[in-house]
Amino acid sequence: MRTTVRTPLEPKGPEAAEGGGTLTELVVRRRRMFEAHPGRARFTYPVMAALVPVATSRGGEVAYPGDPMCLYSALTLTIQRSVARLHARLPKEPSLDDVCPDWGDYPDEEYRRTANGPRSTLVADSRTTDGHVFDPRIWDEAARERFIAELRALRPKVLLLSAVSAAHRYALDMAGLAKEHAPHCVVVIGGRHADETIRYRDADGTAEFSWSSTVEVVRDGRAGQVVDFVVAGDGAPLLDLLLRAVSLTVPPGFGPTDNAAVLDALPLVAGAEETLRGSGTIVGFCPGEAVVVPVRGERLSSIELPSPYEAFSIRARFGVFAEAGSHPLGSRTAHMMTLDSCPFKCTFCSESIQVSQRPTRFAVSETEHVARRVRRLMDWGAEAAFFDDPVFWGGNWKAITEFCRDLRAQGTDLPGGGSFEWGAQLTVDVVLNRAKAEEVRTGLELMRSSGCTYIYIGIESMAESVMAHVGKNLLRRNPEAWVSKVREALTSIRGHGIRVGSSVLFGLDGECRETIEETIEEIGRLIDDELLVMASPNILTYHPGTAITAAHGQDRLDYHSRKDNRPPYSYFEEAYPEVVSRLLTEDDIWYIHKSAAERWGTVRNSAAEAAT
Structure with missing residues (x-):
């Protein structure tokens, strides 16, 4: 199969829009075709989105809490357009958006306050935007049968799959089922795996795909x-652009779709807008050809995008938050982000700016807007919130303190009584920023007074010989030994009345049985001293594009073969024999699993700590 790279779609003003006559002819012809087609919903077509799971079994340890925010965020603009079209009804004159995906309508206030936990209604039977997501969390035979039932009941014209790398093998399985049980379904894959494996180089107009990318597979x-x-880059605007092109070319009755026609429609849709939004890459498959369409529109900031929860109910419960006392599995928890990529350059991290290269964020001057969003989530039933930023507000203490003041001004009393609580992720060196010690102290005080009860920190390893290679946010002006810095940072946070959880990562450069033993013991001492309330052991898995993946020569990662996982790998999230650190033997992984459980006791994170 050959690869063809088309001319990038770039911003154009209305005076520069091309193909206007062709577009007008298309929308007029399409209006006539659909008006002649019988059926009450003849100008909409069924659509479904799915969060692809990362595991086939919990293995007793896998914890995967949280709503699928990457997917929710990617759907915001296409849902916004669809709902607006639903309420406006068919315009008098033919228009670009005559035909649109049927996402249903936004949930009402009662639905938002009461709908939580796993979805129980078929997408085909739901009239809300929230009901159009399939979110199984585990890909086992029961989930597979439920997915087939969804396909048969809805017969989606479009299926949107969001997958991280560890989920890619199951995304391909789900795509195959869609083609089998809804033969005319258009399958679109996006998410972090697509972002990590597709690169378009503006300098020479060429596209590069990792061996494990969907395109190469x-x-x-x-x-x-x-x-x-496949969609990579700014998910929300690119997905909206793609679905408008599908809508422009889809035939009445929703039979087979001509992918080449969809690709040809992309520049027509882009040229119809005053401003092209979003930057990234769309790849379409045609017979014998993979066609690459670079999109170079204007980047959108987080404030320009709707809240991800605008269309969805808050369904997650997180065991680390329990002050509301509403459920044994924890408080109903909204997940948010102020920044979707990390400003630091850890060698192993797929969220690093070196890998993502496209941060979408709130500006440090927009803290009041974020606080208002949090307040709105409380009104919708959230009892807690966790900020999934790799580093909260990018580690900017001025923004953190302003946000806390703004949140206090909004009020943290819950509608049903009790107080709202929240948590975020920081790093050791952000907490120990000597140059801003007073600002850090004030920030931690304000975090606690505004409801922050939990901070999550990536400790990674407690072995100096390992941390020397990581490239973590190690400030040169703060050169103390890593073990001492970890203890000092945790002591500072706990001194402000905030609990601390941590991630520990085995398999980094310099790892051996001695450093594994050292880390397990040192983390145990932090637990003994009540500085950690949760410790999550993880095994390094190679992600496409990270520095450690390149350094270890792992350029052919098997994220496509359909294999059931097995212990000890299944005891750790995203760990499969083919993609774990080459520095760890299977015996090492068994040792980590058993020794961490024995030394850390109930503080070790497990599936019982989290709920879907």
């Missing part, structure tokens, strides 16, 4: 041609 026959489009 389909191109060289390692997977069947069950995917129609």
